[in-house]
Amino acid sequence: MAAPMPAEAPEIQVNDVLMAASFPGWSGGIAGEDEGMSERVELVWIGDEGPAYDHGPTHPLRPARYVLTRALIADYGLLDGPRVVEVAGRTASDAELALVHRPRYIDAVRRAGHGEAGAWWEFGFGPGDNPIFAGMHEAAARVAGASLVAAEAVWTGRAEHAFNPAGGLHHAMAERASGFCVYDDPAVAIAWLLDHGAERVAYVDVDVHHGDGPQALFYDDPRVLTISLHQDGRTLFPGTGAVGELGGGDALGTKVNVALPPFTGDDGWRAAFDEIVPPLVEAFAPQVLVTQLGCDSHHLDPLANLLLTTAAYRHAAQALHELAHRAAGGRWLATGGGGYQWARVVPRAWTTYFAEMAGIEVADELPVAWRVRASREAGHDIATTLSEPAVPAGVDLATVHAVVSDVKGHVFSFHGL
Numbered sequence: 001m002a003a004p005m006p007a008e009a010p011e012i013q014v015n016d017v018l019m020a021a022s023f024p025g026w027s028g029g030i031a032g033e034d035e036g037m038s039e040r041v042e043l044v045w046i047g048d049e050g051p052a053y054d055h056g057p058t059h060p061l062r063p064a065r066y067v068l069t070r071a072l073i074a075d076y077g078l079l080d081g082p083r084v085v086e087v088a089g090r091t092a093s094d095a096e097l098a099l100v101h102r103p104r105y106i107d108a109v110r111r112a113g114h115g116e117a118g119a120w121w122e123f124g125f126g127p128g129d130n131p132i133f134a135g136m137h138e139a140a141a142r143v144a145g146a147s148l149v150a151a152e153a154v155w156t157g158r159a160e161h162a163f164n165p166a167g168g169l170h171h172a173m174a175e176r177a178s179g180f181c182v183y184d185d186p187a188v189a190i191a192w193l194l195d196h197g198a199e200r201v202a203y204v205d206v207d208v209h210h211g212d213g214p215q216a217l218f219y220d221d222p223r224v225l226t227i228s229l230h231q232d233g234r235t236l237f238p239g240t241g242a243v244g245e246l247g248g249g250d251a252l253g254t255k256v257n258v259a260l261p262p263f264t265g266d267d268g269w270r271a272a273f274d275e276i277v278p279p280l281v282e283a284f285a286p287q288v289l290v291t292q293l294g295c296d297s298h299h300l301d302p303l304a305n306l307l308l309t310t311a312a313y314r315h316a317a318q319a320l321h322e323l324a325h326r327a328a329g330g331r332w333l334a335t336g337g338g339g340y341q342w343a344r345v346v347p348r349a350w351t352t353y354f355a356e357m358a359g360i361e362v363a364d365e366l367p368v369a370w371r372v373r374a375s376r377e378a379g380h381d382i383a384t385t386l387s388e389p390a391v392p393a394g395v396d397l398a399t400v401h402a403v404v405s406d407v408k409g410h411v412f413s414f415h416g417l
């Protein structure tokens with residue numbers, strides 16, 4: 001008689017021989033068993049073939065944010081070591097997208113992007129935030145597919161950590177485009193993990209905007225803990241993310257919102273992160289940590305009003321990395337997200353996160369070749385270092401602390417804290 005599988009072991013649906021041929025670091029193994037787990041770290045690259053996820057030249061969400069991020073990661077030599085591997089993304093199937101999106105919405109996205117006429121505004125499309133663009137379904141399905149490759153990597157044990165810088169489109173809803181987001185790739189990845197046997201997934205969203213998509217799509221699902229640190233929705237899109245949004249039914253207490261006042265700086269943000277994120281994730285004991293690493297919380301970002309510097313990202317990177325190992329068996333799936341200083345800020349922010357994932361300390365001074373390329377594309381000078389001078393906060397720590405206390409009061413007791 002076969003020994004029963006441990007409850008948390010997923011079905012293995014990959015062929016070890018094929019995996020070994022395709023992935024040099026692959027040594028087999030089952031997620032949930034640390035032994036045999038690869039220490040490999042993957043950068044999942046969406047690729048340059050097929051239509052770009054691009055709403056047009058005047059739209060603030062620029063593909064350059066992840067193109068320049070990949071270039072900076074490469075120029076720092078982070079892809080050269082034996083542990084770090086760049087892998088190709090893929091296209092998410094309709095069935096995979098339908099894990100969170102309605103079929104009629106997927107159909108509408110495809111037809112609108114193929115130039116068909118229709119009442120597309122009913123699905124959130126139109127001039128402004130979510131203009132229709134050619135090949136919209138194909139492009140958005142590739143963003144989601146890259147997050148699925150990252151999910152497969154960490155769930156099968158092919159890699160410990162995986163990062164899709166093109167992902168993090170966290171505002172898309174079941175049948176509505178919103179906030180520049182067509183398909184909700186973090187939610188698709190989480191749903192895929194659940195579908196493949198995960199019982200608990202923690203999602204931490206540090207984008208300056210509320211992570212409303214994953215929260216709404218798993219609002220009543222106790223298997224998914226979502227924690228969003230964002231600028232207070234009374235002052236910023238999408239308006240949600242109040243402390244009282246706690247999840248429904250059995251899921252009460254698994255949806256956590258830290259709504260920070262405008263002009264919160266590094267110190268307040270770090271204090272809020274440290275007091276809320278590690279204790280809750282640890283208490284939840286997820287099998288996978290999924291993070292959305294939007295860096296539109298930076299003081300130079302044109303779309304929001306937090307005042308962070310790259311010091312906050314370095315802190316979050318270290319804390320999330322430690323947490324992934326301490327609380328989630330090392331399985332860490334990271335996506336990009338918002339970030340509208342696509343040359344000045346985003347590449348430095350996400351390279352900071354990826355270097356931490358790879359366990360490589362990089363020089364503070366940015367590679368010259370990268371600076372030349374980035375300033376040429378941006379048409380202005382680029383900072384010379386990853387680090388940058390401190391910026392004074394515009395709100396006192398006591399105000400931030402009141403928000404943190406309110407969150408603790410609403411949520412911690414559900415988790416025995």
Ligand SMILES: [Zn+2]
Nearest residue numbers: 207209296338
């Ligand atoms: Zn954002």
Ligand SMILES: [Zn+2]
Nearest residue numbers: 160161321357
């Ligand atoms: Zn690690």
